[in-house]
Every structure is written in structure tokens, then in C-alpha cells.
Amino acid sequence: MVSCSKKDSSRGLRLNMIIDFINTKTPRGGVTIKELVDKFEVTERQVRRDLDAIQNDMRKPLRKKEKDTYGYKNTMYYFEIGFLPSLSPEKATAIFMSMLQQRGSALGGYLNDLKNALVSTLFSYRYNPEEIAVEKIQKRIHIVEESLTEPERVGKLFTKLVNALKDCCRVKIKYYAAYSGQVSERVVEPYGLICKRQNWYLVGYCLKRQDTRVFRVDQLENVISYTGETFNYPEDFSLQNYMAHSWGVINDGETCKVKLKFSSHVAFRIKKIIYHPSQVIEEELDDRSIIVSFNVCGIDEMKTWIVQWGDAVEVLDPGWLREDMCKWAEQVLNTYRT
Numbered sequence: 001m002v003s004c005s006k007k008d009s010s011r012g013l014r015l016n017m018i019i020d021f022i023n024t025k026t027p028r029g030g031v032t033i034k035e036l037v038d039k040f041e042v043t044e045r046q047v048r049r050d051l052d053a054i055q056n057d058m059r060k061p062l063r064k065k066e067k068d069t070y071g072y073k074n075t076m077y078y079f080e081i082g083f084l085p086s087l088s089p090e091k092a093t094a095i096f097m098s099m100l101q102q103r104g105s106a107l108g109g110y111l112n113d114l115k116n117a118l119v120s121t122l123f124s125y126r127y128n129p130e131e132i133a134v135e136k137i138q139k140r141i142h143i144v145e146e147s148l149t150e151p152e153r154v155g156k157l158f159t160k161l162v163n164a165l166k167d168c169c170r171v172k173i174k175y176y177a178a179y180s181g182q183v184s185e186r187v188v189e190p191y192g193l194i195c196k197r198q199n200w201y202l203v204g205y206c207l208k209r210q211d212t213r214v215f216r217v218d219q220l221e222n223v224i225s226y227t228g229e230t231f232n233y234p235e236d237f238s239l240q241n242y243m244a245h246s247w248g249v250i251n252d253g254e255t256c257k258v259k260l261k262f263s264s265h266v267a268f269r270i271k272k273i274i275y276h277p278s279q280v281i282e283e284e285l286d287d288r289s290i291i292v293s294f295n296v297c298g299i300d301e302m303k304t305w306i307v308q309w310g311d312a313v314e315v316l317d318p319g320w321l322r323e324d325m326c327k328w329a330e331q332v333l334n335t336y337r338t
Contacts, residue, residue: 011050014040018050019060023079029067030078051077092118096137104147105198106217109155145198148218160223161202165190170229171204174221183221188213189231192239194249201249203239205231212242214249247276247305250298257295258302259317264288266312275305291316303328 021039025031036047055062060079067076096118102108148154164171171190176183188204191212195201200217245255259282262270267290271281278295285291296302299321306313306325315322 026078030076032074106154106158106200108151154218157223168230170226172224176219245297247296247298248301255297259293261291261314263312
């Protein structure tokens, strides 16, 4: 004999599954009673009781309309507003673990709120929130990553930028430029956001420079949204195309082919990771070293990446980059000699 608690749990789960199903079908016009009967293998009478419970007990407003399909009239049930889909403990765990990676970033300030939302969502769908064991996971995962000193402050600025992107409105920013050490005011039309190693960058048209510029979000001191000043997003601009050849976040428009030779003891890493979409293994040598090519712009950013490999990499082409890396190595050597 099935206990009442199991019946209640089973029905509660079915109700939420029905909500998910209607929610998915709402953009396409809704669902019929017959679709619900076939989907959940219950009687028409039970489906109508479930719809009544969703409408009155769970207070999720259902709407219905008549639809003529091939001469047959069907009553379609749909939601006036959409709802977030349900989450299994496995999906919730995956989401929570991905959130942990953002702990020290501009999104880190929302971590606890999002964690609570996940737990409450699991509870509402009759899952045990302890199944994702959020506190245990937090203690047993260590993220090795750079961290902002003021993630909450940067997070608030980031939210303003996201809203400006959505509404296509101009923003006035105070920006600290590292190369000059000065703060300047700009009015920018935001085109998009780039994320590189947990750091966010704003791409937008700077009215002061009359050109597209990239601004690092954590170097913004203030953001003011000009909600009354909207702009037309340029039809010929694509963030993906704009960044396609950039090694990092700099697009200086000067694309060139870079050939690097990686020694045998790091070659396996290059084979397993795609560092840039243009990456091609040109040749595998007898000593198990490899020659790799990239077609990129923003070479100044690439230089810092090359340095990280130390003596495990050698620049083969272009010649001017090989000379630049040699001079850089000499400067480092002189620093230590001094």
C-alpha cells in the first residue's frame, strides 16, 4: 500500500513537470488536454484536477484559447507569463560548481543569492536540497584564480553595463587608463562584453575617440546610464567577428601569422588545448617537439603568453617578433644582473 506522503510527493512532482511542459509549449501556443494525458499517462479527469491545482493552489495563472487545427477546435492551455524550468540535483550541482569559479569576479557578489535560489528551487520541486550539499562542496573545492579586491563594487557596475547593453542606451564612465595612470570621463555606446580569465571587458563606441574601444570593467570607477539617450546598434557590427583574430581583448587590426616551436615536454599540452581558433599544428619533429602557427592580431598580449612558457618555446616567425622576444629576455636578464 502506497503511503499518503508518497502519493503527495508523486503528485507534487507531476504538477511541477506539467508546469515545465506547459512553460515549454507556451511560446508555441500552449498544450491540449490530450497532450497532457498522453505525456503523463493519467486520465483526462486527473489532468483537469492537476490544472485546477496549478491555477488555484499553486497560484500560477493559466490561460486558455480556442485553436482551429484542420477543422478541429482544440482548447490550448498556456501561461500568461513564463517560469524558470525545474532543476534536478545533478544540474543544480553543475550550476553551483560553475558559480564557484566566479567567486572573485564581477559576478561573485551574487554567489550567495544564487545559491539560495538554487536550494529553494530544489525544495519547491520536492527534491532534498541537501542532495547538492552546497556547504560541503564549497569546502572541498579550491579555485586557483585571480580575484578582484572589490568584487561587489565591480559587480554593481557590471550590472549597469548589462542593462545598458539590453536597452541600447549610452553610458558615462570614469575610466582608469593603466598606460597613462590617469582617470578620464567618456560617453560610450556599449556593443558587448568580453570575458577573459574571469575578467570582464566592455566593447563600445567611444564618442570622445570616435572609434570602437575596449575598457576593462574593474578599472571603471563609475558608470552612469543615460536611459534617455539610446542608440541604434550598428547592423554591420558583430562582436564575434570583431574579436575573431584577437589573441586576447585587443583588436589592433594588424593580423599576422605567428609560428612557434614548442619543446617535447610541453608539446602534449598544446595538442590538448586550443589556445586560439586559428591554431594549427604545422609539423611534429623527430625529437617530439612541434611547430604551431596562429593567425592573430593584438600581438602585445600574445607576448606575455609566450613568456609564460619560458625556454619551452621559440618564436620562429615573424622575425620582428623573434627580435622583440630576444630584447625582452635581455631586459629581464639585466634587471636581475643589476
